[in-house]
Amino acid sequence: MTGRDTGADLKPMPGESPVVVLVRPQLAENIGTAARAMANGGLFHLRLVAPRDGWPLERAWNASSGAGRILDSATVHATVADAVADCHRVFATCPRPRHIITQIRTARAAAEELVEVCQGRGLRSAVLFGPERTGLDNDDMAHADTWVRYPLNPDHMSLNLAQAVMILAYEWWNSAEDRTPPRQFLTHETRVATKGELEGFLSRLTNELDACGFLDNLAKRPGMVRNLRHWFQRGEVTEQELRTLHGVVTELSRGRMLRGRPV
Structure with missing residues (x-):
């Protein structure tokens, strides 16, 4: 696709800024207009998880209204886990209530926290946006430690993908200013683990729970695994x-082997 107009000379803001992750986006035009919304709010980093029609798609650049450099730099990932593996915090937009114990923020509160996390502490954060028709599913949400819900008219809360990105980008732009972080998390000589490191532990824990028989109830297993994931995702490990x-x-595994339980 040579000769494509990449538009404005957009570049990342100094320091860390949130990564926008579009999960299984369905239309090229929606990806392009989401990039346009990102540019409006000073966001640059775009990741795509399993776009339905593949990538790249010329129609996305046509719809981006000069935000082509964001699309040029976008990366494609097979799974949400891969897209957020290098991130320390993951926020996920969630328009409807779900029966999960977790942190929920408005767009404004999320943006303020993102400024603190990204600029105040230098940690990498991502914000997940779901497919146009269905939004994020429960397995997608299990990768997030904080959910974002927009306070809109409860009788009509329908947003298209670009609108959802625009609200978050607008709040980020208005919150991103130099200030002393109001909250701090002292880690002393260690550091906050990346989502990839946490995913490695959760995979190992799940395997060991399978081996010891804790997850033998196949009907309940998916929900039990998700509950464990939400528990560990709730804070900054x-x-x-x-x-x-x-x-x-x-x-624990060694003790099981000594008791004769197979690994």
């Missing part, structure tokens, strides 16, 4: 804490 948890799992 540090790299040192993950090492300790890996050690716990190792000792």
